[in-house]
Amino acid sequence: ATTTTEAPATTEAPTTSETPTTEAPATTEAPEGQGAPAVPAGEMTALVRRVTADTVVVDRVEVFTGEAALTAFKEDTGRELEGGEFYVRDTEATEEELPLASDAVFKVIKLSTCCDPASVDKATFETFLDGSNEDLFDPAPPFRLQASSGNIAEITQIYVA
Secondary structure (H helix, E strand, C coil): CCCCCCCCCEEECCCCCCCCCCCCCCCCCCCCCCCCCCECCEEEEEEEEEECCCEEEEEECEEEEHHHHHHHHHHHHCCCCCCCCEEEECCCCCCEEEEEEEEEEEEECEHHHCCCCEEECHHHHHHHHCCCCCCECCCCCEEEEEEECEEEEEEEECCCC
């Protein structure tokens, strides 16, 4: 995968969709028994920094594809996007700790089985995050996070060619 970091912090690579993803609304009170704030049901995109026993630490981002990627990249950098139509906008680079469901599903794209995300257990997911897994497809991919019942229930890597 081709990734390039741009100010403030961005990633570029090709894809085909044309719409940016939508971030989930601001968090609310913590689910019972957990310290991290509850997450409203819905979807968000983020860079996943790490997971703990009951939380996931993320940096929320906007993912643009197609014409929207070209426009957003030019707005942010003043340059034309080269090498594809995929752009990740990270305007704040702020880490946020969110509650993780005990039965959360983790899906990553493996180099050996490119290019659909495959389910892995939490321990294997952690090896993809720390870069120690030899089957790592992309070292810093964006992820789509699904929230329900106040927790992150699914984390799926977004394909970046």
